[in-house]
Structure formats: structure tokens, C-alpha cells
Amino acid sequence: MAQYSRVSGSVCLITLQNPPVNALSAAVRQGIVDTVKRALNDSKVKSVVICGQNGVFCGGADIKEFGTNMSGPPLIPMIHAIEAANKPVVAAIEGSALGGGLELALGCHYRVAHSKAILGLPEVTLGLLPAAGGSQRLPRLIGVPAALNLITTGRHVTAAEALQLGIVDQVTDHSSVDTAVKFALSVAGQSLDSRRISTYPCPRPSDLDALFEEAMQKVRQSARGAIAPVACVQAVRAAATLPYTQGMEQEKELMATLFTSGQARAMQYCFFAQRAVGRWSMPSGARWDTSKPRPVLKAAVIGLGTMGRGIAVSLAQTGLSVVAVETQERQLMEAKQAVSGMLQRGAKRRGVAPALNRISYISNIQAVADVDLVIEAVFEDMALKEKVFQQLSAICKPGTLLCTNTSALDVDHLASQTRSPELVVGMHFFAPAHVMKLLEVVYGSRSSPQAVATAMQLGKKMGKVSVAVGNCRGFVGNRMLKPYLEQAFFLLEEGATPELVDGALEEFGFAMGVFRMSDLSGLDVGWRVRKGDGLVEPGLESGQSARIRQGRRYSPLGDLLCEQGRFGQKTGRGWYQYDTPGGRVAKSDLWLHSFLEGYRARHDLVARRIDHQEVLERCLYVLINEGFHILEDGIAAGPEDIDVIYVFGYGWPRHRGGPMFYASMVGLAKVLERLEHYHQAHPDVPYLKPCNLLRRLVASGSPPIHRWREVIKKHHSQL
Structure with a gap:
């Protein structure tokens, strides 16, 4: 909803009302359309101020409406109507103006912000782009390089930085509404021709092609397979090279592609999962979230x-x-x-x-x-x-x-x-x-x-x-990590190289593959743990028993490297070599490759060709299978907990939603079939055997991820 009131005689104050962040729901959009129309038709109103209740301007689109048949007035015509108004419209920004909230403010003729306000276009973090004119107006207002930075990263800026960039016209330590009302009074009756951002020519740097080529290269490198940042660069390029209306068409087409993508679904799932994990009870049924925490000073x-x-x-x-x-x-x-x-x-x-x-x-x-x-x-x-x-x-x-x-x-x-x-x-x-x-x-x-x-x-x-x-x-996290790491070792034994395994995982979206990450954290860390577990048997490397521990397949490769003093980056040698101890640039190591060949020869292992698909299936599906065991054992309350842990703690690419969400996207039946295939090929690796819970979910018709809890609950009640 939006409340209409008149202040200081000739200023109409429109207050957005949709707690907690005044998101642009259908009712709010309808309220804005109605109140703006009323203000423009009221001869006593000379200028308009738009603000939000409870000290927040607007947190953007109502994400709960995504994927539904959105009713109510569309956002773009609403913002165009505000920009086309013949009376000055001032945005009074307190708290936050994010996403659609900032796009609404960019449609206003002036922007006044409180010094503690934050502004930004974070759509890229949901697998989308600012598609209510944000990708077209912002470059026209602050220039291409600054707009690219904000839109492709989704980062928030302070009011001070927003003033410096030229996003806002004034910053105040006092009430932004009072300041905006004074501002609105001072500009009443002035021409608005120079205040409509969509009419601005986009500042074009002389090296435009080089600028976009560099931006695209940078984005592809950091996005690691995410498509939204790439689309953001394309949308800003449209702003810099096309008239506004054609740029808007391009923005709309790019958004349509993103909106229906699996990546956007994955990132929006992450958004909700992150908020939900703090509210759920323990799998045992005890609720901690209704207990009053003790004060900690x-x-x-x-x-x-x-x-x-x-x-x-x-x-x-x-x-x-x-x-x-x-x-x-x-x-x-x-x-x-x-x-x-x-x-x-x-x-x-x-x-x-x-x-x-x-x-x-x-x-x-x-x-x-x-x-x-x-x-x-x-x-x-x-x-x-x-x-x-x-x-x-x-x-x-x-x-x-x-x-x-x-x-x-x-x-x-x-x-x-x-x-x-x-x-x-x-x-x-x-x-x-x-x-x-x-x-x-x-x-x-x-x-x-x-x-x-x-x-x-x-x-x-x-x-x-x-x-x-x-x-x-x-x-949860380290329990799932163990079989994932072991599979990577087994792949080396069977013919892969650290470069091949890491390349496949990094192409999937991880910032670092298994072996680069191991070099960074130190090979001696895992070695110490394995020693504590009684798995390390020095001196047995040449004998066949070295590859069986506690009755199951074991790879001593990591132990052998540690015995050579190769602990990773800290010693300048690990799975890769580094120019100096403590160096960061991983380089292929010929010694390591010949060491692997010698190891295989000693154990009568014939190297075979391993492709990226096998690396992903072997490493990721065992990790996912262990996730199902964790749900079956009641160690995590639901798949969302596991996914949040992996996205925020283990570098799982956000645009793939988390391991359990990824399993649901690939298809649980496919995951089950591939695990069965690999378990038959490697019967000495018990954790390749598909978890009973995975079998039950497939037998239940592979329900969507938000319905898994019902199957888990039924499973627990039958134990």
C-alpha cells in the first residue's frame, strides 16, 4: 500500500507501507500508481516526495511473487509515469534503496538520502539483472565504468559514496523526509527537462570496446559459469550503444532468459534457505529457536x-x-x-x-x-x-x-x-x-x-x-568433504592429474579444485587427522596392503607427499609447485606427474582416460550421497541446512544452489543410477552405495526439494 498525505501546504507525501522493507508487492505498486495520479491531478500539489514507513525506503521487488502469475501494475510503466510527471518527484531515502527500490528512486527527478542509508542493485546475487530500467538509467547517470562495477557485483554503497558517484543529490544527518520536503518546495515550478535520466545521453568513453571486453573477461573469470553477471555487462553495453527504448528492449530480453534459468532458481533458493536455517528446530524435535538466549557481554x-x-x-x-x-x-x-x-x-x-x-x-x-x-x-x-x-x-x-x-x-x-x-x-x-x-x-x-x-x-x-x-x-560439512576428497585421490590413482580434477571442479564453479585447495590449507592438516585415525602406515607404500585400510580402499598418496615434506604452499611444493615457499601461483609439477606414474606402476594400476564428467559425478555424487546419510541420521534438519553450509563454508557455487538442490536439479533418479554404476565398478568403496533415503525419495517420485522433509519425517517415524 501507499499512503497519501499533504505536508507544508503544497507537497504531497507518498509513504510506501509493506513491512519490513516496503517491498514492491502488487498492492504497493497499485498504491504508488493511484497516489501519484492523484497528486498530479491535485492543483494544490506543486511537488511530490516518495518515502517508506519505519525508516526504510524500499528493499526492492517482492521476491515471494517470483514464479507466480504477478498481478497488479507492472513496475516499468509505473516508473516511467513518475519520470514523465510534470511536477518534481523527490525520493527520500532512509534505511535502504535496493534493487527495484533504487530503480524507483532513479525514476524520480531528485534523490535525497540519509547519511546511514545504503543503496544498490543486488539483482545479480539472485541470478537476475536490474530489469526495471536500472541497467539503462544508472550508466546514463554515473557513467559506464561505475555502473558496471555496481551492477555486475551487486554491492551496496553508502550514502556518502552514492553522493560522490552522483546517484543522489543530497545527503543529510537529519530526517531525509523533512529534508526532501524542503528540497521539493525549493524546486517546485522548475523545468524538469534536465532531470529525466532516461533522456540523458550515456557518457561514452573513447575506448568503449576495450572497456567492455575487459569487463566481460573479468566477469567471466570471477563468475565461474554464472550467467547473470555476463548478462549484466550486455545490458550496460546496450545502455552505452543504443537509444534508451532499444536498450530497454535488450534489458527485457536478457531478463527473460535469466528469469526462467535454473541458475536464477538456484540463487533464489539460496536466498530463502539462508533466512530459513535460523528458524528451524533440531531434527530431534527440540526447539532452540523458541528458547530465550542468555545475555553475553x-x-x-x-x-x-x-x-x-x-x-x-x-x-x-x-x-x-x-x-x-x-x-x-x-x-x-x-x-x-x-x-x-x-x-x-x-x-x-x-x-x-x-x-x-x-x-x-x-x-x-x-x-x-x-x-x-x-x-x-x-x-x-x-x-x-x-x-x-x-x-x-x-x-x-x-x-x-x-x-x-x-x-x-x-x-x-x-x-x-x-x-x-x-x-x-x-x-x-x-x-x-x-x-x-x-x-x-x-x-x-x-x-x-x-x-x-x-x-x-x-x-x-x-x-x-x-x-x-x-x-x-x-x-555436516567435513563429514561430506571426506568422501569427496577420497574420490579425488582415487581418480589420480586411476589416471587423472591434479590439473584435470581441479579443472573440472573449477569449470563447475568452485573457486578452487580439491588439490589447489589442499595446497592452500596445507597437506599436513589432513595427514595429522589420518594419523590420529590410525590410517597412516609408513613403509608399506611398496606393498599392496598400502591401498587397503580398515577393510576398505584407501589412497596413501597424500601421506606419501607429506613424508617427502611436500605440505603445499607453505613449503613451495605439494600437488603443484610454487616459485617460493608461501607462493600463491600453482604451477604444474613434472616431479609429481612422474611420481604418480611410478606409484601406478608399483601397484600394477593401468592409467586410463578420465573425462570431466566422471570427475564431477564421482566427486559430487559421493558428497551428495553423504548428505542424504546426514539427513537420514538426523544430523541436519533439512536439505536447506546442508546447502547453506556448502555455499557459505565450502565454496559451492551459489548459482548451483548447494549440493542437495543440485541433486534435485540433475534428477534424483540420475544421481541414484550413477552411484549404483560407480559402486559396481568400485565395490571396495562403501560410501558409493546409494543411501536408503535417496532410494526412498526416488521411489516416492522424486518430490521437489521443499517436500523432502515429509519423506524424511516418515522415515524417522518408522525407525
């Missing part, structure tokens, strides 16, 4: 390695008082320097004061006695963590939440080392912890709903996408 981090430092930064930036504990004096001093640098860089980026005084660095664990919550981030070693939890249980005040940042260890076992196991939860951050958006909140069998609610809320305050998951080896 003071927190502690134990262990200031890479992970602990990032967690301390995240907590301090949230406004908490932080006690950072590191018992090694030298490590403590290094951490203090590193954390201060991270806080300063982060503050500079966000334009705020660094939270340096919020952290106290202490070498004695007794200092955590009065905190509300502790996050343990010591080395991933069960004996060490047991000791820490025993100490914390003795030192902390009653009611203190004890959280572990373990990436795979048993949360229930750690809880058993304390007096109050109900206060123990996992908070599994992803490196670098102050940058990565994902947080797996792991609840043990005795974790109280209130403890889970507190950890979830703290994650949200830190700007994380928090997902509640059950307790098992590796939780």
Missing part, C-alpha cells in the same frame, strides 16, 4: 592460533569485551600484534573506530572466571581439549557457556569432561574466522536448547550464517 577465547585470532576479532567487532588467553608467551605477543592489525584493517574498511580496547591478552586461564561464554580454539587434539574443558569447568562461574571450535571431534565427549554438559555446544568457525560467513553450531545429546539459542544468536550478531547441526564425526 563478556566472552573468552582460549588459544590464539590462526583460528583463535579470527574468533577474537569477530567477537570484539560485535561489541563484546573479550579475554584472549594464550599460555605461550611468544605466541601471545605475536597474536596481539596480528589481532590489532586485523581489527585496524577491518575498521578502516567499514569506516569505524577499531575495537582495540575491547580485547585483553592474558597468559593465565584463570582470567576467564567471570566471562559469560568461552570459545575453546586450541590445537585439534582430543587429549588437549579434554584438559581445557576440565579446567574451564572448574574455573568458570555457574551458567557460563562452554563452546568448542572443533571441526570434527566428539562434542558429547568434551561435555562429559565438565560438571554441566548441558552448557556445552560446538561453535565450528571456518578460516579465516573473521571473514568466513558460516558457523556450524553443534548441539550434543545433552546441550540445552537455551545454550544452542545463545550460540546461534551470538553467531547472528557476528554477522555469521549460523546453522544448528547434530553431533557426529565431522558434523
Whole structure:
């Protein structure tokens, strides 16, 4: 809806009303059409101000209407009518003007923004482009390079940057509505010929072709197969090279292609899944989201390695008082320097004061006695963590939440080392912890709903996408990662190269393939875990038993590289070679290729030709199959949880929606058939055997992903 009122005698104030973000639903669009018409026909009205209620201008199109038969007036003619008005129309921007909201503002003759407002055209993040004239008006207003940057990335800009770019005419620290009304009074009666952006010639840089060629190259590189950023470049090119009406036609055609694409469906699914994961109950049926979280004002981090430092930064930036504990004096001093640098860089980026005084660095664990919550981030070693939890249980005040940042260890076992196991939860951050958006909140069998609610809320305050998951080896993300990595090793044994495997996965949309990622994080990390699991048997490399461990197929390739001191980027050698230790550019390594040939010869393995399709099916379908096991075991509440974890924590391409969504797009019957095929070919790999839940879903007619929960529920009720 849109409310009509007259202020200051001759100014009509139109207020958009559709909480929480005043999205442009059918009712709102109808309200704008009706009130604008009324204002233009009212002889007492000399100018118009459009604003939004509750301090938000407009968050854009109503995404809930996507995929439905959209009723109500279309957006484009509505914006054209505003631009064609013979009375000045001023947009009063508070809160946010995003997507269709900014396109509405660009149709107005003037724009006044509050200093804390944010503006942007984020459609590309939903697999779309700004298709209500945004791709045509913005380049005409601020020039091609700046418009390309905003439209192809979907990034938000502050009011100050918007003023600098020329998107808004004025920025105020006071009420944007009051300022806009004064502004509207001052321009009443003036000619509007120079204020209609669609009539502006688009500024054409002299090297237009080179500019677009470079933009297209950059976008293709960063988009990794996503089609929306490419379409955005094409739409802006239309603005720069065609008259406005033809540019609008081009925008419409490009949007039609995107709107019906699987990629747009995947990205919109991601959008809703991200919002939904914070609201769902545990698979066990207990609800944490109705429990009142405990207040957390003071927190502690134990262990200031890479992970602990990032967690301390995240907590301090949230406004908490932080006690950072590191018992090694030298490590403590290094951490203090590193954390201060991270806080300063982060503050500079966000334009705020660094939270340096919020952290106290202490070498004695007794200092955590009065905190509300502790996050343990010591080395991933069960004996060490047991000791820490025993100490914390003795030192902390009653009611203190004890959280572990373990990436795979048993949360229930750690809880058993304390007096109050109900206060123990996992908070599994992803490196670098102050940058990565994902947080797996792991609840043990005795974790109280209130403890889970507190950890979830703290994650949200830190700007994380928090997902509640059950307790098992590796939780959700790392449990699924294990078979994925193993398949990559097996492919090398059978004839693939690291370049082939990584190439297929990067072409699919991952920023890095398995082996480049392994070199970046360090091969020794997985080696340590495998040693702890009793899988590493040094000296057996030449014997056949080296390829069987604990009764199943095992590849010792990673162990053999580590025995050679090849730990990845840190040593300058891993699956690839690097110019120097710590170098970032992965180069093909002839030594590695001849090492693989020698390994195959010793084990009588005949190399065969492996194509990209097999790489994708072997690696991705085992990961998906493990996802079905996780749903079957009740470790994740639904497929959306798994998909959010993989998109935000493991670099799964957003335009493919997440592993479980991807399985539904490929077709569950196809995934089942290929898993059966590979399991027959490799009977010594148990996790290639299709999960019973996958079979049940196929037998149920492969229902759409939002209906899987019904089948899962039925499955659990029959157990």
C-alpha cells in the first residue's frame, strides 16, 4: 500500500507501507500508481516526495511473487509515469534503496538520502539483472565504468559514496523526509527537462570496446559459469550503444532468459534457505529457536592460533569485551600484534573506530572466571581439549557457556569432561574466522536448547550464517568433504592429474579444485587427522596392503607427499609447485606427474582416460550421497541446512544452489543410477552405495526439494 498525505501546504507525501522493507508487492505498486495520479491531478500539489514507513525506503521487488502469475501494475510503466510527471518527484531515502527500490528512486527527478542509508542493485546475487530500467538509467547517470562495477557485483554503497558517484543529490544527518520536503518546495515550478535520466545521453568513453571486453573477461573469470553477471555487462553495453527504448528492449530480453534459468532458481533458493536455517528446530524435535538466549557481554577465547585470532576479532567487532588467553608467551605477543592489525584493517574498511580496547591478552586461564561464554580454539587434539574443558569447568562461574571450535571431534565427549554438559555446544568457525560467513553450531545429546539459542544468536550478531547441526564425526560439512576428497585421490590413482580434477571442479564453479585447495590449507592438516585415525602406515607404500585400510580402499598418496615434506604452499611444493615457499601461483609439477606414474606402476594400476564428467559425478555424487546419510541420521534438519553450509563454508557455487538442490536439479533418479554404476565398478568403496533415503525419495517420485522433509519425517517415524 501507499499512503497519501499533504505536508507544508503544497507537497504531497507518498509513504510506501509493506513491512519490513516496503517491498514492491502488487498492492504497493497499485498504491504508488493511484497516489501519484492523484497528486498530479491535485492543483494544490506543486511537488511530490516518495518515502517508506519505519525508516526504510524500499528493499526492492517482492521476491515471494517470483514464479507466480504477478498481478497488479507492472513496475516499468509505473516508473516511467513518475519520470514523465510534470511536477518534481523527490525520493527520500532512509534505511535502504535496493534493487527495484533504487530503480524507483532513479525514476524520480531528485534523490535525497540519509547519511546511514545504503543503496544498490543486488539483482545479480539472485541470478537476475536490474530489469526495471536500472541497467539503462544508472550508466546514463554515473557513467559506464561505475555502473558496471555496481551492477555486475551487486554491492551496496553508502550514502556518502552514492553522493560522490552522483546517484543522489543530497545527503543529510537529519530526517531525509523533512529534508526532501524542503528540497521539493525549493524546486517546485522548475523545468524538469534536465532531470529525466532516461533522456540523458550515456557518457561514452573513447575506448568503449576495450572497456567492455575487459569487463566481460573479468566477469567471466570471477563468475565461474554464472550467467547473470555476463548478462549484466550486455545490458550496460546496450545502455552505452543504443537509444534508451532499444536498450530497454535488450534489458527485457536478457531478463527473460535469466528469469526462467535454473541458475536464477538456484540463487533464489539460496536466498530463502539462508533466512530459513535460523528458524528451524533440531531434527530431534527440540526447539532452540523458541528458547530465550542468555545475555553475553563478556566472552573468552582460549588459544590464539590462526583460528583463535579470527574468533577474537569477530567477537570484539560485535561489541563484546573479550579475554584472549594464550599460555605461550611468544605466541601471545605475536597474536596481539596480528589481532590489532586485523581489527585496524577491518575498521578502516567499514569506516569505524577499531575495537582495540575491547580485547585483553592474558597468559593465565584463570582470567576467564567471570566471562559469560568461552570459545575453546586450541590445537585439534582430543587429549588437549579434554584438559581445557576440565579446567574451564572448574574455573568458570555457574551458567557460563562452554563452546568448542572443533571441526570434527566428539562434542558429547568434551561435555562429559565438565560438571554441566548441558552448557556445552560446538561453535565450528571456518578460516579465516573473521571473514568466513558460516558457523556450524553443534548441539550434543545433552546441550540445552537455551545454550544452542545463545550460540546461534551470538553467531547472528557476528554477522555469521549460523546453522544448528547434530553431533557426529565431522558434523555436516567435513563429514561430506571426506568422501569427496577420497574420490579425488582415487581418480589420480586411476589416471587423472591434479590439473584435470581441479579443472573440472573449477569449470563447475568452485573457486578452487580439491588439490589447489589442499595446497592452500596445507597437506599436513589432513595427514595429522589420518594419523590420529590410525590410517597412516609408513613403509608399506611398496606393498599392496598400502591401498587397503580398515577393510576398505584407501589412497596413501597424500601421506606419501607429506613424508617427502611436500605440505603445499607453505613449503613451495605439494600437488603443484610454487616459485617460493608461501607462493600463491600453482604451477604444474613434472616431479609429481612422474611420481604418480611410478606409484601406478608399483601397484600394477593401468592409467586410463578420465573425462570431466566422471570427475564431477564421482566427486559430487559421493558428497551428495553423504548428505542424504546426514539427513537420514538426523544430523541436519533439512536439505536447506546442508546447502547453506556448502555455499557459505565450502565454496559451492551459489548459482548451483548447494549440493542437495543440485541433486534435485540433475534428477534424483540420475544421481541414484550413477552411484549404483560407480559402486559396481568400485565395490571396495562403501560410501558409493546409494543411501536408503535417496532410494526412498526416488521411489516416492522424486518430490521437489521443499517436500523432502515429509519423506524424511516418515522415515524417522518408522525407525
